[in-house]
Amino acid sequence: xxxxxxxxLITFLIFAVVVLTMPIWLTPFxxxxxxxxxxxxxxxxxxxxxxILFGLTGYLSFGHAAFLGVGSYAxxxxxxLLSMNAIPAIVFAVILSxxxxxxxxxxxxxxxxxxxxxxxxxxxxxxxxxxxSVLTPITNGETGLQLTLQDPxxxxxxxxxxxxxxxxxxxxxVDMAGYGGFYLSxxxxxxxxxxxxxxxxxxFGLMLKGIKSNQNRMKYTGFNIRPYxxxxxxxxxxxxxxxxxxxxxxxxxxxxxxxxWTASGELVLMTIxxxxxxxxxxxLGAWIMKYLENIFSAFNENVLHNLFSFLPEGVQEVAVRFxxxxxxxxxxxxxxxxxxxxxxxxxGGLMEGYRRFVNRFFxxxxxxxxxPDKQTQPAE
Numbered sequence: 001x002x003x004x005x006x007x008x009l010i011t012f013l014i015f016a017v018v019v020l021t022m023p024i025w026l027t028p029f030x031x032x033x034x035x036x037x038x039x040x041x042x043x044x045x046x047x048x049x050x051x052i053l054f055g056l057t058g059y060l061s062f063g064h065a066a067f068l069g070v071g072s073y074a075x076x077x078x079x080x081l082l083s084m085n086a087i088p089a090i091v092f093a094v095i096l097s098x099x100x101x102x103x104x105x106x107x108x109x110x111x112x113x114x115x116x117x118x119x120x121x122x123x124x125x126x127x128x129x130x131x132x133s134v135l136t137p138i139t140n141g142e143t144g145l146q147l148t149l150q151d152p153x154x155x156x157x158x159x160x161x162x163x164x165x166x167x168x169x170x171x172x173x174v175d176m177a178g179y180g181g182f183y184l185s186x187x188x189x190x191x192x193x194x195x196x197x198x199x200x201x202x203x204f205g206l207m208l209k210g211i212k213s214n215q216n217r218m219k220y221t222g223f224n225i226r227p228y229x230x231x232x233x234x235x236x237x238x239x240x241x242x243x244x245x246x247x248x249x250x251x252x253x254x255x256x257x258x259x260x261w262t263a264s265g266e267l268v269l270m271t272i273x274x275x276x277x278x279x280x281x282x283x284l285g286a287w288i289m290k291y292l293e294n295i296f297s298a299f300n301e302n303v304l305h306n307l308f309s310f311l312p313e314g315v316q317e318v319a320v321r322f323x324x325x326x327x328x329x330x331x332x333x334x335x336x337x338x339x340x341x342x343x344x345x346x347x348g349g350l351m352e353g354y355r356r357f358v359n360r361f362f363x364x365x366x367x368x369x370x371x372p373d374k375q376t377q378p379a380e
Contacts (some may be wrong), residue, residue: 008197015280016190031291034178038250039290041185042243045192047270047282049239052196053232055277056205058212060117062264063124067097067237069259071244076145076254083155086171086249097241098234105233109226124264131256144255169252181250192239197279208232273342275349284350296334299327
């Protein structure tokens with residue numbers, strides 16, 4: 001039951017090795033410190049889950065950040081009320097985000113196409129605004145939900161005394177703030193990748209692909225597609241909740257900014273950048289975006305002046321002002337330009353570029369551009 005076809009098994013093993021050895025092979029790129037590695041694993045998991053909905057069924061959600069936020073809030077409340085152990089926090093994050101996705105999906109999937117996307121965006125923005133205002137007793141509003149010395153933590157305090165400082169999140173005695181948090185996230189990413197593979201190859205996955213290919217034809221053959229799309233939506237939401245829970249496990253705080261529409265937009269960009277519908281593409285897109293965010297956002301004018309110090313003073317000032325448009329606070333402009341280039345020249349994402357390269361130099365085939373899948377969902 002857990003077996004994979006040989007080709008998929010090899011893909012899974014390679015992926016597992018790549019993820020677990022990230023602290024080694026990312027060292028030359030200056031990206032081997034725990035905080036960034038945790039983001040790579042967590043957002044990779046988020047992209048894998050989103051691809052189950054978008055890549056398999058063709059339903060584009062602009063509201064998945066809502067489930068990310070719900071997972072974070074659920075995990076932090078678990079720390080405050082129960083225990084600083086990571087397991088209950090992760091369990092509550094997945095369950096609550098799944099229930100929330102069930103409600104949102106049931107309402108949003110009454111429509112398809114662009115109307116579905118707008119509905120998910122609307123629900124996400126409502127969740128964001130509720131977290132900032134009406135639900136302030138639960139979310140702590142703009143300040144965000146954080147740990148305090150007065151938290152009950154009934155399970156922990158039943159067996160130990162309250163300490164003088166804030167406790168740390170742990171799992172079997174391992175601190176989750178450092179490499180321990182990365183390896184927990186990495187293992188869950190590998191498990192999530194395996195589950196996504198099994199879903200893709202299963203009869204359920206084939207049904208989802210059929211819905212994406214031609215929804216009308218599926219309906220005409222007598223299939224009720226609603227349970228399949230709702231199941232895909234809930235599974236994808238649970239992945240997002242798990243990612244949100246891991247964000248809180250590695251850094252125990254939760255804020256409404258994780259539910260903002262820009263966070264959902266970044267998730268869409270990650271998936272398209274890497275390659276929609278591919279297994280590794282969304283993870284690759286997430287890694288590249290988080291790496292570029294870390295590198296380019298760190299550049300400021302002082303760094304740029306040092307970088308162009310070899311130029312004459314007048315030329316140096318012009319170079320600094322020009323490059324400053326693309327780094328620091330303006331790094332999103334670099335991301336936007338890269339995204340435009342990928343969409344124009346590689347409609348299938350970076351994985352299409354990889355396939356073209358392999359076919360050109362190893363298989364001796366003439367590269368053919370991948371035509372994006374047609375969305376045939378009717379606008380109800």
